Amino acid sequence: MDSEGVLMPLIHEHLMVPWNDLRKGDCCGHLEAISDGYYCKTCDFFLHKKCVHSPEFIEHPSHPDHTLRLQSKPRHNCSLCGKRKLNIFYRCDFDVDLYCK
Numbered sequence: 806m807d808s809e810g811v812l813m814p815l816i817h818e819h820l821m822v823p824w825n826d827l828r829k830g831d832c833c834g835h836l837e838a839i840s841d842g843y844y845c846k847t848c849d850f851f852l853h854k855k856c857v858h859s860p861e862f863i864e865h866p867s868h869p870d871h872t873l874r875l876q877s878k879p880r881h882n883c884s885l886c887g888k889r890k891l892n893i894f895y896r897c898d899f900d901v902d903l904y905c906k
């Protein structure tokens with residue numbers, strides 16, 4: 806099987822290539838002790854594998870009425886911690902990053 810790249814339409818518009826790097830993920834804004842991930846050369850955009858494989862929908866105790874859906878949008882603040890500028894988060898009328906979920 807040819808594994809030149811992977812398309813993850815929920816998360817990023819470009820083809821992502823499997824990549825090993827110890828750096829801060831653009832997914833969660835954290836430095837992880839794992840190097841497995843995916844990278845977009847066009848955008849210098851790096852995602853941790855474990856963040857990429859987060860479920861598409863989650864329930865969150867702070868927002869019990871609706872299901873939150875994984876989405877990407879550049880430089881967005883988390884509704885809970887409000888600190889980080891993230892690229893991937895769970896969204897409804899409420900946004901939560903991958904670490905506050």
Ligand SMILES: [Zn+2]
Nearest residue numbers: 830833853856
């Ligand atoms: Zn991450």
Ligand SMILES: [Zn+2]
Nearest residue numbers: 819845847848
């Ligand atoms: Zn890109």
Ligand SMILES: [Zn+2]
Nearest residue numbers: 883886902905
């Ligand atoms: Zn947060």
Ligand SMILES: [Zn+2]
Nearest residue numbers: 871897898899
């Ligand atoms: Zn909602």
